[in-house]
Amino acid sequence: MERRRFHDLSVFDAIYPIMKAGLFRLDPEKAHHLSMSCLRTAEKLGLLALTCPVDEWVAPVEIMGLKFPNRIGLAAGLDKEGNTIDALGRLGFGSIEIGTITPRPQGGNPKPRLFRLVPHEAIINRMGFNNPGIEEGVRNVLRSKTFDGVIGFNIGKNKDTPNEDAASDYLACLRAAYPVAGYIAVNLSSPNTPGLRDLQGAEASARLLETLKKEQEKLAEEHGRRVPLLFKVAPDLDAAHIRDLSDVFLNGGLDGLIATNTTLDRSAVADHPKATEAGGLSGPPVFEKSNEVLEAFASHLAGRIPIIGVGGVSNLDQAREKLRRGASLVQIYTSFIYQGPSLVRDLARCL
Numbered sequence: 001m002e003r004r005r006f007h008d009l010s011v012f013d014a015i016y017p018i019m020k021a022g023l024f025r026l027d028p029e030k031a032h033h034l035s036m037s038c039l040r041t042a043e044k045l046g047l048l049a050l051t052c053p054v055d056e057w058v059a060p061v062e063i064m065g066l067k068f069p070n071r072i073g074l075a076a077g078l079d080k081e082g083n084t085i086d087a088l089g090r091l092g093f094g095s096i097e098i099g100t101i102t103p104r105p106q107g108g109n110p111k112p113r114l115f116r117l118v119p120h121e122a123i124i125n126r127m128g129f130n131n132p133g134i135e136e137g138v139r140n141v142l143r144s145k146t147f148d149g150v151i152g153f154n155i156g157k158n159k160d161t162p163n164e165d166a167a168s169d170y171l172a173c174l175r176a177a178y179p180v181a182g183y184i185a186v187n188l189s190s191p192n193t194p195g196l197r198d199l200q201g202a203e204a205s206a207r208l209l210e211t212l213k214k215e216q217e218k219l220a221e222e223h224g225r226r227v228p229l230l231f232k233v234a235p236d237l238d239a240a241h242i243r244d245l246s247d248v249f250l251n252g253g254l255d256g257l258i259a260t261n262t263t264l265d266r267s268a269v270a271d272h273p274k275a276t277e278a279g280g281l282s283g284p285p286v287f288e289k290s291n292e293v294l295e296a297f298a299s300h301l302a303g304r305i306p307i308i309g310v311g312g313v314s315n316l317d318q319a320r321e322k323l324r325r326g327a328s329l330v331q332i333y334t335s336f337i338y339q340g341p342s343l344v345r346d347l348a349r350c351l
């Protein structure tokens with residue numbers, strides 16, 4: 001009983017509001033690097049192992065042939081490098097999607113490129129796939145020791161790779177990540193790499209899926225293990241586009257879908273001075289839009305392709321709403337920044 005009470009009031013839960021007050025005074029990107037570095041240090045010193053009760057958030061589910069310790073995952077973009085997996089895993093995430101990672105390292109867009117819209121608990125980002133490159137990502141994953149959930153690799157194309165050659169970038173990442181990935185998510189939906197969303201066109205995505213599936217079959221034989229291939233889509237899709245893409249995914253044998261990425265739509269935050277910043281909007285303002293896209297895909301796919309629901313979840317009811325609308329798993333990003341580790345554990349325990 002005593003032990004349980006100590007865990008319920010973990011050190012991180014208690015200090016997060018104080019940490020957040022400090023972090024939110026800093027430039028958002030500096031705050032990000034500082035908090036990730038603190039997490040890694042806390043993990044190295046054994047502090048996270050002391051305070052995080054792993055047994056309380058294990059409620060395994062099997063999806064795409066993978067065993068997830070629970071239904072809550074960390075969405076792509078927070079641990080782009082894959083160097084904070086063990087620490088994030090301690091907080092309760094059953095899966096961690098690293099990346100987006102491209103074949104070659106790249107610096108991303110000029111700063112500033114990350115903005116808080118505090119009254120909306122939202123974020124606008126135009127990071128532009130800043131990442132250390134796939135080889136370093138793989139090395140980082142191999143260095144992770146304690147996380148026993150599912151590691152997803154979110155892969156993308158380099159900015160200077162023209163769309164006609166995008167397949168070769170995705171293939172390079174698929175091949176490199178395959179031996180260490182739990183699943184591979186093909187990012188077609190970031191608004192911050194010029195032209196990337198064009199790959200979401202029905203024809204372009206059908207071609208890409210065919211190429212990647214062929215490679216997946218080869219790799220499965222080579223490694224004796226089939227790593228599921230997922231596509232991640234935008235919330236800014238109309239009904240006809242969703243229907244066409246669903247046909248592509250069903251015909252092409254996609255293993256899973258991630259719905260959704262950030263939105264270009266600013267109607268829910270139009271009153272905020274930062275609303276005009278270019279980039280993708282995330283957090284509660286994307287919740288409804290993302291749910292509509294999720295539900296439309298779920299109705300076309302009719303359970304034949306599992307969906308990971310992501311976009312705007314900031315409490316347990318909203319996570320349950322994603323499941324009601326057709327998701328099998330739920331991911332969060334923005335609400336983790338605003339609410340901290342206690343939210344992860346609540347979702348992991350109760351979902």
Ligand SMILES: Cc1cc2nc3c(=O)[nH]c(=O)nc-3n(C[C@H](O)[C@H](O)[C@H](O)COP(=O)(O)O)c2cc1C
Binds near residue numbers: 077
């Ligand atoms: C700062 C930031 C960076 C992101 N980077 C990526 C990325 O590299 N790749 C990706 O697929 N999604 C990225 N995302 C999108 C998230 O994975 C997620 O799909 C989106 O934020 C909606 O979820 P949320 O409302 O819970 O944040 C990023 C989001 C944020 C806020």
